[in-house]
Amino acid sequence: MIRRVVGFLALFVVVAAAGGAQEPPAPPPAVPDAVQRELQAVQDLLARATAEFEGPQQSRSIVILDEMITRLETLRREGTLTPRGREVLAQAYELRGRAYYNIGLQEKAADSFRSLIQLQPQYALSKEKVSPKIVDYFTPVKKALVGYLAVSSKPAGAKVTLNGEFLSLTDFFPLEVLAGDYRVEIARDGYRTETRTVSIAPRATETLEVPLTRTLASAFFVTEPAGVEIWIDGARAATTAGALAPDLVLAARDKGLDPARASARTEVGGLSLGSHVVELRKKCHEVVRKTVDLSEAKDYEIEPVKMEESLASLSLKSEPPGARIYLDGEAMGVTPKELEGVCSGKHRVEVKHASGKFLQDVVLERNESLTLDCPIRPSLAFLGVVAESAGGERVVADVQEALVKNLSKLTTLNFLPGPKETVDRILDADRLTRKGLLPGAGTDPDLIRKVTEKLAAALEVQGFLLAVLPEERLQRTAALQLLAAGNTVADRFDVAFNEAASYLRFLAAVDQKAAVYHSWTGIITVDTLLHEGVPILRLAAGGPGSQAGLLPGEVIDAAEGRPIKQTADLLALVESKKPKDRLALHVKGASARAVEVVLGQTPQEIPLNDPALLYNKVMMDLRQQVEGYPGTEAAAFARLNLAVCAMHFGDFAAAHEHLLKARTELPQRPGISQGTALYYLGLALERLGYKKEAVEAYRAAAAAKEATLFDNDGPAVAPLAARRAGP
Known part of the structure; x- marks a missing residue:
């Protein structure tokens, strides 16, 4: 039976196509969920009805078909019946009519067939699939209800509607329509719509021949090359395509076009009379602008255009x-x-x-x-706003808008919205929420580290920002949580989200870069009341002071012509200069003399606890050095500072991982070096409970006699490491 229905539908399509052109299908409107569920239920009933119809007791299908028809007619009256629903309704009427006929209830069969014809006047039963007796019974029922209408227009291609419902495009041979009175509209773009009234009697044929009056103009374009967009009054109207027709070759060549590269003649129709601004656009070509005057409802040939490359x-x-x-x-x-x-x-x-x-x-x-x-700047993904109260939930959208507006002013980071779908997918895979990334959530640090690394790879970022709206009677505060990829503890910074000035401190803190290098003399001095100036306590081996010929015990009493009374005076002067600058010193020893020192540069450890620093931002900057300059000393020193930042957060496991790499990457020389990394490695192992391994690291650090902490002039590593290693 299913094959019969399909065969009938195929026949219906053929008949309709033979009668006239079909209107281009419009995008189907969205179908409400309730209607979709109802149509699915009816579809299930159709399968049951078909099985009963094909079975030994065909009459059982009538009850199911009655229910289908009732439900579909309800949707039809409500105006929510879809085209597919109309097809199913037509099938139901046909099957019910045939079932009634087969059990001898011809009048009921006729009623079903009449309802079918009123639904689809062009419906026809398949003579190959349906009993000839039923077809012969159906035919006079249909003829009593249906007449014929043929419409032609000049020009053809006009849309014909009967009482507002589309019938076909002109010209078409007589089509079956229900007998009755109709208001016929014949409409074509660029022409005045014509209206006719017609009465169609059963079995009768009515013919309409309608001349159309043109009201709009058409413009025709040829361009070199093809593929040029034609914009009329700011709206794209068409794109040139194809190859130039032979009869237009000479005209195109006269206008300087290469006929082999020129487009076919392209029409833009439906243009109102008057002046229009035309723009011709193609990628990598200069835009051509012109004004055309279309004073009459006719065809206009626009001068061919050769586009210039740009x-x-x-x-x-x-x-x-x-x-x-x-x-x-x-x-x-x-x-x-x-x-x-x-x-x-x-x-x-x-x-x-x-x-x-x-x-x-x-x-x-x-x-x-x-x-x-x-x-190259690190990128910060904004993961959105999380509210801790119902009051906060009501303002989430407004807060997010304010945050994005103000935080987009960051200069040292790329501030990017984190795509919600991607973020949700990665978090859901590990059964984690956004709040689960924050301190106090109780999430396993290793899970936070793993998830932030996955997010960073997916979003191509180095850190994340999440805003939390705490529970407040008056919702004013957003707690900004900044978290570097791979770190486990966020930095918190509170702002009043509706006050632009409140963001300035956060912007300044984020845009601040921690000092990881500073100018260096390699001169270690001591303050004393016994000298006019500062005595040199020692000189870093191979440092700028040593290379300049300074000696321990000499006293620096002036620099750059200014008196030096204490070490702070000298350090302030050095900090004001850049590496490779020259520093003029006056020293006294065996004799007074002038010495010029060419400043060097020393790596500098990040302070372990500095309230002015956002350590997660510092970690983002340091990772940029590690990943941007692999294999360099700068990357090795950045790795050491990443370990210091991890220790700031109490994450000694992460510090341990960084230090294992830093101890091999750092140089073996005086100052910040492999010995520095070994000393901190011992500290990390000790805090993690690996005492034996910690002692081994301390002993290795104690062997680095000239290694220092903090910077190249800092305290020596060896005695500190020896004390921690013990006997």
Whole structure:
């Protein structure tokens, strides 16, 4: 039986297609969930009814078909019956009519067939699938209800509607319609809509021939090359395509076009009379603008247009180098790179590195050569706002908008929204919520570390920001939680989310970079009341002071022509200068003399506890050094400082991992070196409960006689390590 129904539907489609062109299908409207459920239920009933209809007691199908028809007619009256629902309703009427006929109830069969014809006047039973007796019975029932209508128009292609319902496109042969009175509308874009009234009697044929009066103009375009967008009054109307027709070759050549590259004649119809602004646009070409005057309702041939190429060049370099370049999302190599033949216009430049990225929108003019320095900055993903009370929930959207507006002013980080779907998927995979990433949630630190690393890889970021709205009687505060990828404890910073000034301290704290190097003399002095100046206690081996010829015991009494009375005076002067600057000293010893010291640079440890620092931001900056300059001393010193930051948070397991790498990456020399990493490795192992391994690390550190802590002039590692190692 299912094959019969399908066969009938195929026949119906063929008949309709033969009668006239079909209206282009419009996008189907959204179907409410309740209607979808009802249609699915009816579809299930159809399967049951078909099985009964094909079975030995066909009459049992009538009860099921009655229920189907009642439910579908209800949807039809409510105006929610879908096209598929109409097809099922027609099937139900056909099956019920045939079932009634087969049990001898011809009048009831006729009623079902009449309802079917009123639903779909062009419905026909398949002579191959349905009993000839039923077909012969159905035919006069249909003829008593149906007449015929044929409509033609000049020009053809007009849309014909009967009482507001689409019938076909002109011209078409007589189509079956229900007998009755109709208001017929014949409409075509660019022409006045014509209306006719017609009465159609059963079995009769009515014919309408309708001339259409043109009201709008059409413009025809030819361009070189094809693929040019045609914009009329700010709206895209068409795109040129195809190849030029032979009869237009000479005209195109006369206008300077290459016929082999020119487009086919492209129509833009339905244009109102009057002046129109035309823009011709194609990527990598100059925009052509012109005004056309369409004073009459006729066809206009617009002068053929040859589009001029519009290209520029872009030079990109980054720090660190070797970053991947993406122009409007397309991979273009790595920095440094010269990009030639770049289309003029607006572009999105992305330069991505494992340590961060650079983002900027640029506008290139024709023949412009633009050079971009692309400083790689860490990226911070905003994970959204979490409320701890019902009052907070009501303002989440407003708070999020205010936060994004104010935090987009960050200058040392790329502030990016974290895609909710991606973030939710990664968190859900580990059964973790956003609040589970924060202190006090009781989440296993190793899980936080794993999840933040996964998020960082998926989002291409180095850290995260989550805002928490605490429970307050008056909701004013947002607790900003900053968490570096791979870290386990966030930094908290409270802001009044509706006060722009409240964000300034946070912006300043985030944009502050921790000092990891400073200018260095290698001169260690001591304050005393016995001298006018500061005596030199010792000199770092191979340091700038030693290289300048200074000697222990000499007294520095002036620098840069200023008197030096205490060590702080000398340090302040050194801090005001940069590495490789020269520092003029006056010293007294066996004799007074002037000495010029060329300043060097010393690595500097991050303070273990500095209230002014956001340690998670510091960790993001340090990871940029590690990932941006692998294998360098700068990366090794950054690794050591990552361990110090981890110890700040009490995460000695993470510190241990960093120090294992730092002890092999740091140089073996006086000052901050492998001995420094070994000493801190001993501290981490001791805090983790590995006393034997800690002693081994301390003993190795004690052997590094010239290693120091804090910076190259700091306290010696060896005696400190020896004391902690014990006998």
